[in-house]
Amino acid sequence: xxxxxxxxxxxxxxxxxxxxxxxxxxxxxxxxxxxxxxxxxxxxxxxxxxxxxxxxxxxxxxxxxxxxxxxxxxxxxxxxxxxxxxxxxxxxxxxxxxxxxxxxxxxxxxxxxxxxxxxxxxxxxxxxxxxxxxxxxxxxxxxxxxxxxxxxxxxxxxxxxxxxxxxxxxxxxxxxxxxxxxxxxxxxxxxxxxxxxxxxxxxxxxxxxxxxxxxxxxxxxxxxxxxxxxxxxxxxxxxxxxxxxxxxxxxxxxxxxxxxxxxxxxxxxxxxxxxxxxxxxxxxxxxxxxxxxxxxxxxxxxxxxxxxxxxxxxxxxxxxxxxxxxx
Amino acid sequence: xxxxxxxxxxxxxxxxxxxxxxxxxxxxxxxxxxxxxxxxxxxxxxxxxxxxxxxxxxxxxxxxxxxxxxxxxxxxxxxxxxxxxxxxxxxxxxxxxxxxxxxxxxxxxxxxxxxxxxxxxxxxxxxxxxxxxxxxxxxxxxxxxxxxxxxxxxxxxxxxxxxxxxxxxxxxxxxxxxxxxxxxxxxxxxxxxxxxxxxxxxxxxxxxxxxxxxxxxxxxxxxxxxxxxxxxxxxxxxxxxxxxxxxxxxxxxxxxxxxxxxxxxxxxxxxxxxxxxxxxxxxxxxxxxxxxxxxxxxxxxxxxxxxxxxxxxxxxxxxxxxxxxxx
Numbered sequence: 001x002x003x004x005x006x007x008x009x010x011x012x013x014x015x016x017x018x019x020x021x022x023x024x025x026x027x028x029x030x031x032x033x034x035x036x037x038x039x040x041x042x043x044x045x046x047x048x049x050x051x052x053x054x055x056x057x058x059x060x061x062x063x064x065x066x067x068x069x070x071x072x073x074x075x076x077x078x079x080x081x082x083x084x085x086x087x088x089x090x091x092x093x094x095x096x097x098x099x100x101x102x103x104x105x106x107x108x109x110x111x112x113x114x115x116x117x118x119x120x121x122x123x124x125x126x127x128x129x130x131x132x133x134x135x136x137x138x139x140x141x142x143x144x145x146x147x148x149x150x151x152x153x154x155x156x157x158x159x160x161x162x163x164x165x166x167x168x169x170x171x172x173x174x175x176x177x178x179x180x181x182x183x184x185x186x187x188x189x190x191x192x193x194x195x196x197x198x199x200x201x202x203x204x205x206x207x208x209x210x211x212x213x214x215x216x217x218x219x220x221x222x223x224x225x226x227x228x229x230x231x232x233x234x235x236x237x238x239x240x241x242x243x244x245x246x247x248x249x250x251x252x253x254x255x256x257x258x259x260x261x262x263x264x265x266x267x268x269x270x271x272x273x274x275x276x277x278x279x280x281x282x283x284x285x286x287x288x289x290x291x292x293x294x295x296x297x298x299x300x301x302x303x304x305x306x307x308x309x310x311x312x313x314x315x316x317x318x319x320x321x322x323x324x325x326x327x
Numbered sequence: 328x329x330x331x332x333x334x335x336x337x338x339x340x341x342x343x344x345x346x347x348x349x350x351x352x353x354x355x356x357x358x359x360x361x362x363x364x365x366x367x368x369x370x371x372x373x374x375x376x377x378x379x380x381x382x383x384x385x386x387x388x389x390x391x392x393x394x395x396x397x398x399x400x401x402x403x404x405x406x407x408x409x410x411x412x413x414x415x416x417x418x419x420x421x422x423x424x425x426x427x428x429x430x431x432x433x434x435x436x437x438x439x440x441x442x443x444x445x446x447x448x449x450x451x452x453x454x455x456x457x458x459x460x461x462x463x464x465x466x467x468x469x470x471x472x473x474x475x476x477x478x479x480x481x482x483x484x485x486x487x488x489x490x491x492x493x494x495x496x497x498x499x500x501x502x503x504x505x506x507x508x509x510x511x512x513x514x515x516x517x518x519x520x521x522x523x524x525x526x527x528x529x530x531x532x533x534x535x536x537x538x539x540x541x542x543x544x545x546x547x548x549x550x551x552x553x554x555x556x557x558x559x560x561x562x563x564x565x566x567x568x569x570x571x572x573x574x575x576x577x578x579x580x581x582x583x584x585x586x587x588x589x590x591x592x593x594x595x596x597x598x599x600x601x602x603x604x605x606x607x608x609x610x611x612x613x614x615x616x617x618x619x620x621x622x623x624x625x626x627x628x629x630x631x632x633x634x635x636x637x638x639x640x641x642x643x644x645x646x647x648x649x650x651x652x653x654x
Contacts, residue, residue: 008599009414010645012336013421014606017429020422024432052436052613059609062594063602087336094340095347095422096429102344103426105351109379267389272335275390279341282386286379318337 015084016091018063021056023092023128031060032085036069036076082136089132094279097126101287108287116289123183127160134229137317138262139164142227145260145313145324147171151224153254155180157210158231162190162203165227169199176202178219182209210235213252214244220252229262230320233284236301237291246305246325253327259307261323266292268319277319298323342411343418345390348383350419350455358387359412363396363403409463416459421606424453428614435614443616450510454487461556464644465589466491469554472587472640472651474498478551480581482507484537485558489517489530496526503529505546509536537562540579541571547579556589557647560611563628564618573632573652580654586634588650593619595646604646625650 022028025046030037043053057075060066065084066075078084100119101108107115146154146168152175156165159179169177177199179190187207194200206219210231213220220226226249236242249259264284268277284290293301295312298321302310307325315322349355352373357364370380384402387393392411393402405411427446428435434442473481473495479502483492486506496504504526506517514534521527533546537558540547547553553576563569576586591611595604611617620628622639625648629637634652642649 008417008603008645009336009339010417010603011599012339013417014602014604014645016418017421017425017606018602018609020429021432024429025436046433048433048436052439055609055613056436059605062596062608063605064598065602090335090337090340091343091418091422094344095418096426098344099423099426099430102347102351102423105348106373106375109352109375109383112379269389271391272338275392276335276337276341278386278390279344281389282345282382286382318335318341 012084012087012091014063015065016088016095018060018065019085019088019132020092020096022060023125025052025056027053027056028128031066031077031081034077036071036074038073038075085132086136089129089134089136090276093126093129093133094276097121097129098283098287099125101283112286112289116287123185127186130230131160131163133317134262135163138229138315138320138322139167141313141315141322142229142260142262143167143171145258145322146225146227149225149258151257152176153223154178154225154227155220155223157213157220157226157228158182159190159205160186162193162205164229165190165203166194166197166199169194169202170197176204178204178206178223180206180208180210180213180219182207211241211245214248217248217252220249222254223252224254224257226253226257226259227262228259230264232261233263233292234290236293236298239301242301243305246301246307250306250325250327255327257327259302259323259325259327261298261325262315262317262320263298263323264292264317264319265295265298265321267294273318275318280319295321339411339414339418341390342392343415343422345387345392346412346415346459347419347423349387350452352379352383354380354383355455358393358404358408361404363398363401365400365402412459413463416456416461416463417603420453420456420460421603424448424456425610425614426452428610439613439616443614450512454513457557458487458490460644461589462490465556465642465647465649466494468640468642468649469556469587469589470494470498472585472649473552473554476552476585478584479503480550481505481552481554482547482550484540484547484553484555485509486517486532487513489520489532491554491556492517492530493521493524493526496521496529497524503531505531505533505550507533507535507537507540507546509534538568538572541575544575544579547576549581550579551581551584553580553584553586554589555586557591559588560590560619561617563620563625566628566631569628570632573628573634577633577652577654582654584654586629586650586652586654588625588652589642589644589647590625590650591619591644591646592622592625592648595622600645602645607646622648 027046030042043050104119155178162179165177194203267281302325310325313322354373357369370377431446482505492504514532521530594608629652637652640649
């Protein structure tokens with residue numbers, strides 16, 4: 001299921017901590033860029049004194065996360081950097097993004113409502129670790145579905161910083177995309193990334209909650225593919241909301257179009273996914289009051305919303321499924 | 328090097344988060360006991376409402392960390408629980424115990440001294456994750472050294488909750504032990520554990536900092552083995568303190584006695600240890616102002632302190648070594 005396993009869990013834990021430190025200081029943009037860089041480049045990008053960056057780079061070099069180039073003082077990410085970052089994503093999501101839940105577990109297990117008001121997760125930490133996981137675990141399967149269908153008009157719901165849409169715009173130069181996200185900072189990041197990547201002219205960014213599409217479906221209207229990665233589980237728990245939102249998406253799709261939902265099922269039981277699925281299900285239930293549907297409940301929800309047929313495609317995220325629901 | 332690798336890093340990350348939640352609410356004592364237990368037993372031990380524990384146990388069951396027994400409503404830890412907990416230790420230490428460092432990385436890289444005064448680690452979280460790692464990674468090698476030497480009088484420096492000494496007291500019923508720790512809570516926990524384990528009559532607990540042994544070596548005087556697991560690196564960075572403390576330990580040993588130091592070396596370069604060693608070295612240097620010696624520097628320090636010979640024994644902790652220095 002996972003293509004690259006590090007030497008040991010200790011390796012993955014160390015990589016996660018080192019990369020999380022990078023994400024905290026804003027050095028991740030330099031590491032992720034694929035370009036060569038110097039300590040000064042990173043210090044400038046992160047806004048951190050050079051001495052701090054020099055020591056940090058020495059650690060990354062010793063860990064094999066970066067390598068020296070032929071130019072003295074210039075570095076580049078190691079060949080297996082994106083594989084290591086993917087594995088680190090699970091560690092960062094479980095332990096760092098959910099840190100406030102874990103640190104205040106007693107409060108959540110005693111009075112969940114009060115605790116949820118007091119102890120919130122950091123949105124950027126959740127987004128960064130989710131991206132590290134997702135871009136290897138289910139982006140490839142979604143790109144494959146869209147490419148195979150030939151869909152040219154694609155809307156991504158909960159698009160975040162737009163990475164998946166930008167990949168799809170590169171995959172086909174005649175494709176156009178719409179990114180919908182309720183978070184203003186995410187929308188700004190998506191515009192910035194599209195500009196840097198040269199596809200801003202084919203990307204529309206809309207700052208809106210997904211539920212608002214019921215009353216005004218314009219951002220999805222006529223789409224040949226609508227994508228929703230790990231955002232729908234917040235919406236579908238309530239049957240009526242699920243039917244309204246999924247129904248509106250179905251009605252908005254172009255003939256032959258499809259809705260692709262990558263999301264989690266409740267307590268998946270396969271040996272290779274039961275542990276991470278247990279954590280994911282439990283954290284959502286006890287710490288976020290989100291009750292995940294089982295695989296069958298997901299399928300029933302698409303059926304009730306009027307989709308003619310839904311296929312389940314396996315993805316690389318334990319406890320995750322890709323549901324492809326045809327109009 | 329590591330005997331049991333979980334299916335994937337996602338597994339280990341999930342296990343770490345689930346067990347860390349248990350440690351936060353005090354449910355770990357129930358899971359670690361090896362006894363069967365009910366939800367009520369755990370709720371009582373943790374002082375958490377039954378509903379919270381019931382949901383937590385459902386997650387542990389789904390994850391395969393506990394199993395149902397023949398008695399309905401009674402559970403026991405899974406057969407591979409201690410293996411999984413060992414792996415989780417690396418994740419918990421890297422991400423949870425060091426959480427304050429990671430979350431405030433920008434402050435530490437900008438003004439380390441000020442940041443170190445403001446953002447401190449939680450001692451219990453450090454101790455719990457260190458124990459999860461240590462009891463599999465180097466306890467066996469130390470027990471083997473002590474057993475092979477036949478040492479009957481053993482002192483453990485930085486003994487924490489006394490787990491290693493208690494194991495040694497069980498290994499030989501004529502052995503006596505002295506636990507030295509500067510932390511009062513750790514000393515109380517060691518007494519409690521020794522009582523529960525039936526060896527309190529052979530254990531002396533002394534609440535003292537290790538440095539105080541220079542002026543008053545009574546707790547180590549005449550010991551046939553002195554142990555120090557991951558506590559000496561705080562002391563040996565300064566050459567003079569190192570020589571004073573190590574010299575006092577050497578002088579206090581019985582003829583034929585030895586000092587066994589399990590500790591970290593700076594930036595170990597073996598492929599299977601470079602990543603965790605890089606994190607360990609970097610965190611100590613930048614976030615704790617502790618500069619680890621290299622393997623050769625460690626050996627030189629034992630030599631300078633008057634030990635006749637020091638052997639290096641490999642241990643299962645990446646970047647760690649067991650130094651056995653003979654009087």
